[in-house]
Amino acid sequence: MTTQDIDTRGSRVGDVVDENQPTRVRWSVPIALFACVLLAFFDKISIAALFADSQFQEAMGIGFDPTRLGLLMSAFLFSYGFSSMLLSGIGDRLNPVNVLIGMMVIWGILMVLMGLARSYHTMITLRILLGIAEGPLIAMAYAIVRHAFPQRLQARATMMWLLGTPIGAALGFPVTLFILNRFDWQTTFFFMAFLTLPVMLLVMFGLRHLNISRSEKSAVAQPAAAERKQLRRELFRTPHFWMICLFNIAFLTYLWGINGWLPSYLIKGKGIHLEHAGYLSSLPFIAMLLGEVVGAWLSDKLDRRAMACFISLCGAGVGLGMVLHLEGTYSVIAAMAFSTFMWGAGAPNIFALLAKATSSRVSATAGGIFNGLGNFAGALAPVLMGALIAATGNMDNGLLFLVVMAFVGSTILLPLLKKY
Structure with a gap:
């Protein structure tokens, strides 16, 4: 039995069906x-x-x-x-x-x-x-x-x-x-x-x-211990699981990179005055919160998890690309806010995508590997961006790294768009 086979509760992992049907949803x-x-x-x-x-x-x-x-x-x-x-x-x-x-x-x-x-x-x-x-x-x-x-x-x-x-x-x-x-x-x-x-x-x-x-x-x-061990082996052999993990690496690279360098980029890269950078640098994160709300609601309505994640990270990359070519303070902040809004729209959907592609019996194992790898790699983003900025003397190159990662991550999901 694989994670793509029918499980004992009658649902096929990866199909657009509910794996669990609780009698009452409790918020x-x-x-x-x-x-x-x-x-x-x-x-x-x-x-x-x-x-x-x-x-x-x-x-x-x-x-x-x-x-x-x-x-x-x-x-x-x-x-x-x-x-x-x-x-x-x-x-x-x-x-x-x-x-x-x-x-x-x-x-x-x-x-x-x-x-x-x-x-x-x-x-x-x-x-x-x-x-x-x-x-x-x-x-x-x-x-x-x-x-x-x-x-x-x-x-x-x-x-x-x-x-x-x-x-x-x-x-x-x-x-x-x-x-x-x-x-x-x-x-x-x-x-x-x-x-x-x-x-x-x-x-x-x-x-x-x-x-x-x-x-x-x-x-x-x-599942019994032996069955659970078999399910984990099947999880590790599932290409779609690793594709989603790789996408999450790119996804969290964006997050850690923005968290680490946004204020400095606005001040040194775009010449925004220090006294303005404080409140202006918070606007993209407010947009990110709004994106999470809108993205979650819209994706639950459409139930196209992979497509939602693809559009999210691709849109975030487009927004950062716009930032690189803009100069005015408010146009830069608007483009950055668009980018973070798009990223936020994908944040809740990536977990829903993982749930579609993996067996519910190894949810914690799948979630742990998914989260651990993403945070390991994502935590390196500020260091790599700093090295690029130091080597080239150009703040834009640090942001360009995130643009490239966003498009690479989006490309990884292409094989999953029709299935999930």
Whole structure:
């Protein structure tokens, strides 16, 4: 049996049918997952706001050492990527809701320990452990939504929890800086740990109906260990799965590249005055949020997941190409906003596409590999763009790299447009 064959519940993976038909759709599920993703992003990026704090530097015993400070973020990202690929399969063996709650308990404990840390080595060890603990999150959320929603609603449900990523990134820094200015660096970690409690309660309440007992698992024909191992082998042999993973690499390369270089590009590449760059650089991300909402709704109506992803990334590349040839401040921002809007339209659809192309019995495994590879490769984008800019002395060449990646990623999906 392959992931393209008929599964025991009567649906053919990859066909335009619902793999699951829940008797009642509960929107509390993506709302709870949104809170969880929002909290995780707070935990993930808040430490960067402490890099310029002299008390934090003194407590870590390193002073202002950009390399070692930056390593606190890089160490997290690498352990996060490894964990996403290697540990997400736990969600195929155990109830993903219980796994998610257990992960959150670990997050809270680690944030408390970070607030108590008094050495650099302790802090970086805790950051690595946090990356391991957060790695399976996206895969768990993907698996939960896939079990809780029919295919026709999955893009909208995914969009709701995916919004936790850009909103968490937008709010994480100002919240951390506010606490830092009012109290001290330790309190920022204790506050994040405190936030874990209400979010955990929301997750337990919003997902309570998804708890599956052993007897219920048998009733829905959960695969035995040997069968699950066979399904994973078949997943790894499925070309369409790897095509979607490669597309996601290009997709996340765009995201990390824009996040890393947009403000600098507007200031140095386009000569936009520093006092304007702050609010202007936020407009493309607002457009990205709108794109996620519109793209999810429209794609659920049409149910053409591969086409939606293709148009999304291709449109994002066209928008960036326009930016390279424009000079006026507002025309540059408008073109950039168009580009990010198009990217946002594809964000929830790529998970729905993955659900169409893979078996529901290995959802967490597929989601973990998909997310881990994408974030590994995407995290390299700012470095590669920086190297191109340094080598050529031209900011446009960094953006051109993203344009090329967008068109390459779109091309990868061409064989899948008719099937999904």
